[in-house]
Amino acid sequence: MATKIDYYAVLNVERGAADGEIKKAYRRLAQQWHPDVNDDPAASARFTEINEAYQVLSDPERRQRYDLFGTAEPGGDPAAGFGGFADIFDAFFGGNAAGSRRGRPAGGSDLRYDLRISFEDAILGVEKEIDFPVYGRCETCSGSGAKPGTSPVTCPQCNGRGEVRAVRQTMLGQMVNVATCPQCRGDGTIVETPCETCKGEGRVERTRTLRVSIPPGIDEGHQIRLSNEGEVGRRGGPAGSLYVAVHVATHPTLKREGTELIYEATIGLAQAALGTRIEVPTIGGEEEVEIKPGTQPGTEIRLRGKGVPHLRRSGVRGDLHVIIDIGVPTHLSKAQREALHAYAAATDEPVSEDTSILGKVRDKLG
Ligand SMILES: [Zn+2]
Ligand SMILES: [Zn+2]
Numbered sequence: 416m417a418t419k420i421d422y423y424a425v426l427n428v429e430r431g432a433a434d435g436e437i438k439k440a441y442r443r444l445a446q447q448w449h450p451d452v453n454d455d456p457a458a459s460a461r462f463t464e465i466n467e468a469y470q471v472l473s474d475p476e477r478r479q480r481y482d483l484f485g486t487a488e489p490g491g492d493p494a495a496g497f498g499g500f501a502d503i504f505d506a507f508f509g510g511n512a513a514g515s516r517r518g519r520p521a522g523g524s525d526l527r528y529d530l531r532i533s534f535e536d537a538i539l540g541v542e543k544e545i546d547f548p549v550y551g552r553c554e555t556c557s558g559s560g561a562k563p564g565t566s567p568v569t570c571p572q573c574n575g576r577g578e579v580r581a582v583r584q585t586m587l588g589q590m591v592n593v594a595t596c597p598q599c600r601g602d603g604t605i606v607e608t609p610c611e612t613c614k615g616e617g618r619v620e621r622t623r624t625l626r627v628s629i630p631p632g633i634d635e636g637h638q639i640r641l642s643n644e645g646e647v648g649r650r651g652g653p654a655g656s657l658y659v660a661v662h663v664a665t666h667p668t669l670k671r672e673g674t675e676l677i678y679e680a681t682i683g684l685a686q687a688a689l690g691t692r693i694e695v696p697t698i699g700g701e702e703e704v705e706i707k708p709g710t711q712p713g714t715e716i717r718l719r720g721k722g723v724p725h726l727r728r729s730g731v732r733g734d735l736h737v738i739i740d741i742g743v744p745t746h747l748s749k750a751q752r753e754a755l756h757a758y759a760a761a762t763d764e765p766v767s768e769d770t771s772i773l774g775k776v777r778d779k780l781g
Contacts, residue, residue, distance in 0.1 A: 420464065420467070420468070422467070422468035422472050422481065423468075425464050425465060426440040426441055426444060426465065426468050426472065427440060427444070428440050432472075434473065437472050437473060438473065441465065441468075441473070444465045445462065445465055445469075448461045448462045448465055449462055450462055518570075518573070518577035518602070518603025518604070519577065519601075519603060520601070520602045520617075520648050520649055520650045520651055521600075521602075521648050521649065521652050522648045522652050522653045522654070522655055523618075523645055523646035523647045523648040523649075523652055523653065523654045523655040524645060524655045525645045525646075525655040525656045525657070525658060526547065526549060526644075526646060526655065526656075526657045526658065527638075527657075527659075527660055528547055528658070528660065529660050529662060530545060530627070530629075530660065530661055530662065531662045531663075531664065532629060532633075532661060532662070532663060533663075533664050534663060534664050534665065534666040534669070534671070535698055537629070537632075537633050537634065537635075537661070537663040537723075538631060538632065538671075538698050538723050538724065539631055539698065540628075540629055540630050540631035540632075540633075540724075541629045542626055542627070542629070543626070543627050543629060544624060544626050544627075545625055545627055545659070546622055546623070546624050547623060547625075547657075548620055548621070548622055548623075549620070549621065549622075549623045549644075549646055550618040550619070550620055550646040551619060551620075551621050551623065551647055552647050552651070553610060553612050553613035553616070553617050553618055553619050554612075555610050555611070555612035555613065556610035556617060557651075558617040558618065558647070558650060558651035559606075559610070559651060560609060560613060560615040560616055560617035560649070560650040560651075561606045561607075561608060561609070561610060561615070562608040562609060562610050563610070565607065565608040567602075567604035567605060567606050567650070568605060568607060569603070569604055570596060570602070570603055570605050571598070571605075572596055572597070572598040572599070573596035573598070573599060575603040575604065576596070576603060577595065577596055577599060577601040577602060577603040578593050578594060578601065579593075579594055579595075579596050579597075580592065580593050580594075581594070600649070602649070604650075606650070615650075616649050616650065617647075617650035617651050617652075618646070618647050618648070618649060623644075625641070625657075627639065627641070627659055629661065630726060631723075631724040631726075632674065632723050632724040632725055632726035633661050633663070633726065634661075634671070634673070634723075634726075635663040636660070636661070637660075637661045637726075638658045638659065638661070639658070639659040639661065640656050640657075640658055640659075641656060641657040641658075641659065642656045643656070644656065645657045668696050669696060669735075673723070673733065674722050674723040674724070674725055674731075674732065674733030675722050675723070675733045675734060675735075675736060676697075676698075676722045676723060676733065676735040676736065677736050677738060678695055678696065678735060678736070678738070679738045679740060680695065680704075680739055680740065681740045681741070681742045682706060682710070682739060682740075682741060683742060683744075684741060684742075684743065686706060687706070687709075687710045687711070687712075687739070688709065689708055690705070690706055690707050690708035690709075690710070691706045692705050692706065695718070695735070695737055697718065697735055698721070699721075702718065702721070704716055704737055706739065710739055710741075711741075712739065712740055712741045713738065713740075714738075714739040715736055715737065715738055715739075716736075716737040717734050717735070717736055718735040718737065719734050720732045720734065722734045722735050
């Protein structure tokens, strides 16, 4: 089955392109057209085509056959020769970075620390000291895992590659399965005489103390990432990250919505009608706020800049919203009842008499 696809055109290289050029072109195109990163509906087909072209042009024998006969296979589908995942891995991380899976110790785990802070600290920012157990580098062997005076040796099973490949013939052609070397667990080397402190792991558990700076404006559920502060890997592998997950306590009277603070103030009927001044809690302390005569329930008074600092835009701060509710009294003294009856009479509002026993007792007591 001869193919009509021009592999050189697919990779956008000259017919005489050197191997390095082909590899470079493939990496760039594969990154660009990988269906995980490219939303174009054609991306998947394009990606397959790019891989197909690379599989043929990167193999000297198949490339020569393609150049001569216009097909890479003696009667086969060129796509069938797809060379396995390691090549895609190469394309994404570059030959060197892929070494993290080839003969280099794996990185350490990320850690999560749950930090509880007060409502005020979340708004103003704070420094906190935290302690946590973590795998750190073994000082005795400097992380190598080998007893001082000895060195790790190349793993005999994978010859230092850190991975083993199994080539299989399938109906679709050759499949290459790549797995982490079981003997060295991907390190590429093995320790023959382990360090006594760490038993060859190259790391030991200890308690670490860190000062964490919490920026103003942080909110419940936010995480602060401290790279390289997680666990170090086995045998000198790079450290993971520490994620500090922030939990913010609630405030007795203030509510928070992002950068906005909300305070619900209940005032009396007379205060709403005649106007007054009330104390409002803010992060910097109490603040006096004027209630104008004739204030309606649900009125919002905004204290500009008294909210929460914006986490990413310095100098930008939200507002404190005072929402006014009007409390209707449920228990009235005789004097209050008389005053309200007088008010009702003055405004021609028909009202009910309090005929309950409790009301009568109250009237008697005055
Ligand atoms: Zn050690
Ligand atoms: Zn190995």
